[in-house]
Amino acid sequence: MERDSSDAGSMRAAAKESAERPRSRGEAKAYFRAKLIDAAIEAIGRHGFSGLSVSRLVEYSGLARGMVNLHFHRKDQLLHEVLKHLADAYRASWQAAIASAPGAPADRLWALIEHDVVRKDHEDRTLIAWLAFRQEAITNPSYRPLCDTREAAFFATVKSACADLIKQDGYDIKPEVAALGITFLLEGLWLDWALDPERYRPKVGRAVCEAHLAAIFPKHFGKSAKRP
Amino acid sequence: MERDSSDAGSMRAAAKESAERPRSRGEAKAYFRAKLIDAAIEAIGRHGFSGLSVSRLVEYSGLARGMVNLHFHRKDQLLHEVLKHLADAYRASWQAAIASAPGAPADRLWALIEHDVVRKDHEDRTLIAWLAFRQEAITNPSYRPLCDTREAAFFATVKSACADLIKQDGYDIKPEVAALGITFLLEGLWLDWALDPERYRPKVGRAVCEAHLAAIFPKHFGKSAKRP
DNA sequence: TTGCGTTTCATGAATGATCGTTCATAGAAT
DNA sequence: ATTCTATGAACGATCATTCATGAAACGCAA
Numbered sequence: 001m002e003r004d005s006s007d008a009g010s011m012r013a014a015a016k017e018s019a020e021r022p023r024s025r026g027e028a029k030a031y032f033r034a035k036l037i038d039a040a041i042e043a044i045g046r047h048g049f050s051g052l053s054v055s056r057l058v059e060y061s062g063l064a065r066g067m068v069n070l071h072f073h074r075k076d077q078l079l080h081e082v083l084k085h086l087a088d089a090y091r092a093s094w095q096a097a098i099a100s101a102p103g104a105p106a107d108r109l110w111a112l113i114e115h116d117v118v119r120k121d122h123e124d125r126t127l128i129a130w131l132a133f134r135q136e137a138i139t140n141p142s143y144r145p146l147c148d149t150r151e152a153a154f155f156a157t158v159k160s161a162c163a164d165l166i167k168q169d170g171y172d173i174k175p176e177v178a179a180l181g182i183t184f185l186l187e188g189l190w191l192d193w194a195l196d197p198e199r200y201r202p203k204v205g206r207a208v209c210e211a212h213l214a215a216i217f218p219k220h221f222g223k224s225a226k227r228p
Numbered sequence: 229m230e231r232d233s234s235d236a237g238s239m240r241a242a243a244k245e246s247a248e249r250p251r252s253r254g255e256a257k258a259y260f261r262a263k264l265i266d267a268a269i270e271a272i273g274r275h276g277f278s279g280l281s282v283s284r285l286v287e288y289s290g291l292a293r294g295m296v297n298l299h300f301h302r303k304d305q306l307l308h309e310v311l312k313h314l315a316d317a318y319r320a321s322w323q324a325a326i327a328s329a330p331g332a333p334a335d336r337l338w339a340l341i342e343h344d345v346v347r348k349d350h351e352d353r354t355l356i357a358w359l360a361f362r363q364e365a366i367t368n369p370s371y372r373p374l375c376d377t378r379e380a381a382f383f384a385t386v387k388s389a390c391a392d393l394i395k396q397d398g399y400d401i402k403p404e405v406a407a408l409g410i411t412f413l414l415e416g417l418w419l420d421w422a423l424d425p426e427r428y429r430p431k432v433g434r435a436v437c438e439a440h441l442a443a444i445f446p447k448h449f450g451k452s453a454k455r456p
Numbered sequence: 457t458t459g460c461g462t463t464t465c466a467t468g469a470a471t472g473a474t475c476g477t478t479c480a481t482a483g484a485a486t
Numbered sequence: 487a488t489t490c491t492a493t494g495a496a497c498g499a500t501c502a503t504t505c506a507t508g509a510a511a512c513g514c515a516a
Binding site for chain 4: 251256282283293294296
Binding site: 023024025028053054055065066068069074075076 | 475
């Protein structure tokens with residue numbers, strides 16, 4: 001039923017044993033919570049959502065068995081905070097990508113896409129865990145608000161950028177439809193990456209998105225309008 | 229950790245108790261195997277991949293506990309045959325959709341997309357289970373060949389249709405890229421549907437795909453070329 | 457066809473492993 | 487001295503799987 005328990009434990013433990021455990025009570029709490037959340041992401045990334053057990057958390061975190069319930073009361077709550085952690089990290093990441101782009105809507109849109117395509121600064125396990133939560137949200141709605149395909153903040157940003165472009169050049173498409181298209185495309189891209197990271201080529205991912213944008217918003221992303 | 233056990237058992241059992249159990253040995257075998265596979269799809273659709281236990285199979289199938297191991301040796305093998313069942317059903321379904329469309333590549337392509345958008349003849353649980361396997365394939369590669377985003381038969385069909393269109397009208401896009409775009413789009417569409425079936429509107433899904441195609445292959449799917 | 461020995465199937469109680477959680481205890485920070 | 491933290495053995499529940507038992511379908515002789 002379950003393959004690949006392998007090395008894991010000791011290896012990861014050694015790799016993460018860098019920072020010394022804080023001595024003061026307040027800092028220790030944050031330190032341990034973070035360590036458990038990291039361990040959870042690692043475990044989900046390696047073994048899937050169903051492969052996350054308390055024993056695995058112990059294995060990957062190097063902490064004692066009771067820590068999960070001490071710091072999160074129940075495993076269920078740890079999971080919700082893991083998701084929150086992932087959602088926050090992802091939001092901060094794409095918002096930073098947008099912020100560093102020039103103000104034009106086309107540039108913002110492209111920055112968003114480039115951010116998702118190259119996945120720089122993102123650990124692999126993170127996206128896999130993120131996708132695992134998204135899948136779990138199908139049968140456990142309590143996860144939905146944070147990892148919906150149409151999660152409010154992200155979708156609103158894409159949609160408003162699309163609306164700006166449409167208003168600028170009178171494209172014949174509704175902002176909602178344009179935004180959904182882009183979102184779905186990125187969704188498929190992630191999944192494709194996760195299923196086989198070796199196979200994935202940022203260049204191809206970028207080409208797919210570029211083709212889509214160039215086709216939908218030719219005046220902004222077409223051959224004439226050169227991209228950085 | 230786990231919500232919604234509710235009615236399920238009795239209700240489903242009553243609903244499925246239509247066909248009488250065959251008396252001959254050969255037919256009985258097929259009958260029970262099918263019943264277990266159905267129960268597995270139902271269970272995964274309701275509770276997710278991790279929610280599929282032998283107890284759940286017993287609950288949904290109404291069969292005895294030993295049946296899983298009698299007919300499939302191990303739960304693991306049942307799962308692989310469930311996936312095979314889903315893959316076969318999906319392939320048969322989209323191939324039928326293509327077969328009933330006129331021979332032109334644009335028509336074949338649209339038939340494929342319309343098929344995925346409206347999801348007629350597809351039970352909800354089926355797609356959810358299918359997505360669950362796809363997610364599971366990320367951490368369990370043995371599932372990958374059958375439910376890859378770029379599964380050979382499907383992707384090749386899309387790609388060749390794209391190649392035909394490109395050759396016909398000299399579009400400036402590679403078949404591979406065009407096919408990936410369409411595939412990713414459908415992938416995102418499915419996930420969006422699964423996350424909230426109530427919210428999903430075939431009309432919107434269709435509009436998203438139509439916009440993409442019209443933009444990429446304007447001569448075939450643009451405003452001038454009317455769709456059925 | 458009927459009767460009968462053989463073979464195969466269906467059942468569910470029992471098993472050991474693992475699940476998430478609890479809690480008495482020892483230790484450290486305040 | 488007091489309060490909070492960390493530990494891991496122990497617990498009951500549930501997991502997948504096994505297997506002794508009884509029933510049913512089968513092949514064949516009469």
